[in-house]
Amino acid sequence: MCGITGFWSDQFFDPAIVENMATRITRRGPDDAGVWADSEIGLALAHRRLSIQDLSPAGHQPMCSPCKRYTLVYNGEIYNHQKLRVELEREGGAFDWKGSSDTETLLAALIHWGLQGALERLNGMFAFALWDGRNRSLVLARDRMGEKPLYYGHSGGVFLFGSELKALKAHPAWQAKVNRDALALYMRHSYVPAPWSIYSGVFKLPPAHYVVIREQGLVIDEPHCYWDLSCIAESGTQQAVGGTSELIEDLDNLLRDSIGQRMSADVPLGAFLSGGYDSTMVVAQMQAQSDKPIKTFSIGFREEGYDEAQHAKAVASHLGTDHTELYVTPEQAIDVIHNLPTIYDEPFSDSSQIPTYLVSQLARNHVTVCLSGDGGDELFYGYGRYFKAEQLWSKLHRLPLPFRKLIGYSLNYVPGRFLDKAMRVLPLKYRISHLPDRLPKLAEMIAYPSGEALYRHFVSHFKDPATLVLGANEPNTILSQQETHPDVPSLREKMMYLDQMTYLPDDILTKVDRASMAVSLEARVPLLDHRLVEFAWQVPTEHKFRDGQSKWLLRQVLYKYVPKELMDRPKMGFGVPIEHWLRGPLREWAERLLEEQRLIEEGFFDPVQIRKMWREHLSGERRWHYYLWDVLMFQAWLEENE
Numbered sequence: 173m174c175g176i177t178g179f180w181s182d183q184f185f186d187p188a189i190v191e192n193m194a195t196r197i198t199r200r201g202p203d204d205a206g207v208w209a210d211s212e213i214g215l216a217l218a219h220r221r222l223s224i225q226d227l228s229p230a231g232h233q234p235m236c237s238p239c240k241r242y243t244l245v246y247n248g249e250i251y252n253h254q255k256l257r258v259e260l261e262r263e264g265g266a267f268d269w270k271g272s273s274d275t276e277t278l279l280a281a282l283i284h285w286g287l288q289g290a291l292e293r294l295n296g297m298f299a300f301a302l303w304d305g306r307n308r309s310l311v312l313a314r315d316r317m318g319e320k321p322l323y324y325g326h327s328g329g330v331f332l333f334g335s336e337l338k339a340l341k342a343h344p345a346w347q348a349k350v351n352r353d354a355l356a357l358y359m360r361h362s363y364v365p366a367p368w369s370i371y372s373g374v375f376k377l378p379p380a381h382y383v384v385i386r387e388q389g390l391v392i393d394e395p396h397c398y399w400d401l402s403c404i405a406e407s408g409t410q411q412a413v414g415g416t417s418e419l420i421e422d423l424d425n426l427l428r429d430s431i432g433q434r435m436s437a438d439v440p441l442g443a444f445l446s447g448g449y450d451s452t453m454v455v456a457q458m459q460a461q462s463d464k465p466i467k468t469f470s471i472g473f474r475e476e477g478y479d480e481a482q483h484a485k486a487v488a489s490h491l492g493t494d495h496t497e498l499y500v501t502p503e504q505a506i507d508v509i510h511n512l513p514t515i516y517d518e519p520f521s522d523s524s525q526i527p528t529y530l531v532s533q534l535a536r537n538h539v540t541v542c543l544s545g546d547g548g549d550e551l552f553y554g555y556g557r558y559f560k561a562e563q564l565w566s567k568l569h570r571l572p573l574p575f576r577k578l579i580g581y582s583l584n585y586v587p588g589r590f591l592d593k594a595m596r597v598l599p600l601k602y603r604i605s606h607l608p609d610r611l612p613k614l615a616e617m618i619a620y621p622s623g624e625a626l627y628r629h630f631v632s633h634f635k636d637p638a639t640l641v642l643g644a645n646e647p648n649t650i651l652s653q654q655e656t657h658p659d660v661p662s663l664r665e666k667m668m669y670l671d672q673m674t675y676l677p678d679d680i681l682t683k684v685d686r687a688s689m690a691v692s693l694e695a696r697v698p699l700l701d702h703r704l705v706e707f708a709w710q711v712p713t714e715h716k717f718r719d720g721q722s723k724w725l726l727r728q729v730l731y732k733y734v735p736k737e738l739m740d741r742p743k744m745g746f747g748v749p750i751e752h753w754l755r756g757p758l759r760e761w762a763e764r765l766l767e768e769q770r771l772i773e774e775g776f777f778d779p780v781q782i783r784k785m786w787r788e789h790l791s792g793e794r795r796w797h798y799y800l801w802d803v804l805m806f807q808a809w810l811e812e813n814e
Contacts, residue, residue: 174233175200175689176245176301176322177334178217179343180310180389185211193342194218197335200247200689203227208234208243213308214388217301219245224541224694225438230271235279238267241305244279247335248298248320249696251433253277256293260284287311287382291398295433295701299377301333310385316399317547317700318366318379318677321685324392325374331389332374336686337517340374341813348373350814355519355776356644359637359802362521365649365678367395370518370809379677399702402658405669408709409660416728419715422707424729430701431457431543439540442467444531444695445495447483449554449723449730449739450545454698456491456733458543465494469535469542471527472499473748490734498534502757505530505748509758512805513812515690521805522679523750523798529687536691546680547699550671551708552723553716557630558667565623565663577619623663624654624670631675633802640778650674664713672705751797755790762786762800765807774810777803 175197178190187209194205201220209216219233234245250256253274260266260277265284269276274296281290282302297319302311312333314322324333328345340346348371358364366376377383381395413419431454435441443455445468458466468488472481481497488495508526515529535542549555568576616635620626628651629635638646650656650673657666681697688695698704711725718724730739754762764770766786771779782803788794 174222174247175220175335175339176218176247176299177332177339178215178245178301179330179332180213180215180385181330181345182214182388183330183345185209185214185216187211187216189343190216190218193334193339194220196338196342199692200335202692204229204232206233208236208245208303215303215310217243217245217303222540222692222694223439224249225273225436227438228271231273231275233275235275237279237283242279242283243303243305244275244282244300246275246278246298246300248296248300248315249434249694250274250278250294250296250298251436251701252293252295256281259293287313288398291382295703297696297700299335308386310389311382312377312385313382313398314377314379316380316702317672317681317697317705319681319685319697319700321682322377323369323374324377324383324385325369325371326389327371327373331385331392337369337371337374338514350776350810352641352644352776353647355806356637356641356646357649358519358521358806359634359640360632360646361674361678362633362798362802363678363682364518364520365674368647401669401672401705402656404706405658405660405665405709408706409665411710413710413712416715419711419725420728423711423725424732426701426704426707427453427457427698427729428461430698430704432461433701434543434696434698435461437541440467440538441541441543442469442535442539443493443543444468444535444545445470445484445488445493446480446545447485447487448480448545449726450548450699451484452487452545452734452739453548453726453730454543454545455487455493456730459491459493460733465492467535467538468493468495469531469538470495470497471531471534472497473505473527474499474501486738487734490738496534496538498530500527500530502749502753506753506757509761509808511690513809516682516686516809517813519802519806519809520682520686521802522683523748523801525683525687526748528683529690532688532693532695533691536693539693541694541696542688543696543698544684545699546684546697547676548723548726550668550676551699551705552711552726553664553668553713554723555671556722557627558664559717559722561623561627561630561667562663564617565626568618568620568626569623573619573621622654624651624657624666627663627667627670628652631671633799640781642775642778662713664717750801751795754797754800755792759790762804765804765811766800776806776810 177193187207191207197220201222203223204221207218217234234243236243257277260280267280298315299320299322300313312322312324321335323337327348330345332340332343334340351372354364354368354370364370366378369376380399381397383395384393443458445451445455455468470481470484505526508529617629634640638644660666684695715725768779768783771777785796789796
């Protein structure tokens with residue numbers, strides 16, 4: 173795991189600039205550094221290395237081909253690179269190998285099979301830049317599911333790219349401004365979705381894409397998709413599959429192979445363990461393939477409803493892992509908050525970013541590589557919101573849309589205080605908690621014209637963020653453009669597809685990458701092996717949700733390794749008690765960032781709306797903590813970065 177960066181310009185050229193850019197991402201690669209620069213063409217590439225495989229200088233980057241035509245900087249891991257070496261040797265495409273690094277294998281593969289041919293063969297997580305000196309072109313590419321980040325664009329007339337925005341910002345030409353339209357997207361999703369970034373003129377390369385840059389960075393082709401998840405979803409749901417027992421066996425074998433490949437490392441290795449189905453599956457398969465106890469890590473909170481550490485401990489005891497846990501105090505968690513703007517580089521407000529960083533920090537004291545269980549929910553129908561959205565839409569779509577709109581309009585005028593009083597009168601078993609919060613949401617959901625539009629509501633925080641962000645026009649995304657969705661049998665498949673295209677890479681994988689890299693820890697995600705993704709799309713949804721159970725097929729595999737009674741419990745999630753902290757230890761910090769005059773002077777948000785939410789949250793009238801967290805994370809980021 174590493175960090176890459178570079179620039180291409182016809183302006184003043186100094187290799188020390190790219191060296192400084194790379195220094196800004198030292199935590200991504202503290203073990204080695206390298207620079208390649210050509211003043212004649214104005215191109216400079218830099219690399220920071222976290223040594224995982226082949227710790228020798230033979231893995232040093234930037235890496236030049238023996239013919240000197242190509243130069244590569246690369247971040248990630250190619251898990252099947254040894255098999256690719258065998259193929260290259262058989263076909264006459266091998267180098268006179270200098271070492272055993274996957275970087276050398278990747279460079280040889282790109283030269284021998286070409287860009288498309290190599291990308292189709294890679295099994296791994298990666299982001300790389302390849303310079304072709306003969307054609308004078310620079311190629312940027314990103315892995316299929318978006319595990320590794322890659323930013324690129326122009327600022328101050330210079331083409332820049334890098335693993336993180338902090339590297340780009342170190343270039344003296346940097347002068348990009350906040351993109352208000354992207355800010356509106358952030359306020360909807362709690363992250364800035366690809367291809368946008370928080371800055372105008374700078375973009376994220378979407379997963380499974382590559383882009384070609386020419387003429388000193390002045391010409392940028394449209395990003396090209398080399399692995400189309402939409403086509404995979406459509407074709408997968410139309411393919412014939414085997415019976416239940418065959419599917420269980422196939423999934424077990426695929427998991428064993430994917431996890432086994434990701435256990436290859438020349439440094440200490442472990443796994444995150446929450447005690448949930450996905451992380452337990454990963455750890456169980458790891459332990460089954462290891463002759464010594466796997467190192468596992470979990471954290472917990474003392475606050476009721478936020479602690480999964482006890483379940484993780486029970487699972488670790490059953491599997492016989494070498495388990496380490498940490499119970500986090502509010503003070504420890506709050507200390508992390510002040511570092512979040514630096515860690516994430518752009519506004520990001522999934523509050524599970526805090527425990528993710530803390531468990532990464534805990535693991536890094538013992539290992540350099542950690543496997544993570546992310547991806548199972550998106551592949552195997554694991555989120556409760558899938559069932560809720562599907563259940564609600566099955567009832568709503570029977571009513572005429574004009575009638576639903578009228579009901580929704582009427583619900584908006586029911587006073588919240590009246591609802592509170594009404595609930596107190598009812599017997600306890602009939603009361604609905606937080607009804608003043610829920611009723612406005614229900615009013616909106618009733619009026620949606622389609623199941624896809626309803627699901628967009630489920631995954632949105634602010635439903636109309638352009639009214640909150642001054643001067644913004646919210647761009648369309650895949651969530652709002654139903655015409656781009658694949659032709660799949662039901663709303664179930666569409667929801668999983670949308671999450672795999674948006675929430676998974678832009679929230680979950682971003683969170684894991686930045687949190688782990690901030691402490692120089694490599695995180696690997698075996699459930700997102702592209703073979704598993706393709707297999708999951710061939711599994712009928714009745715094998716993913718059965719008898720009221722989500723992830724049914726995955727559970728059947730897991731029960732081979734862990735007793736059912738140890739696993740079957742309500743899903744908790746990986747959160748922190750933000751609601752209570754904002755009324756307690758974080759109140760002064762939040763008040764400073766949400767001060768009315770400050771909001772007016774900065775000019776990004778409508779201060780009237782925000783101050784109203786803050787007052788209602790403090791009084792307990794409404795639970796605005798998730799919405800306020802979006803605002804606060806932007807405010808904290810703005811304070812640190814502008």
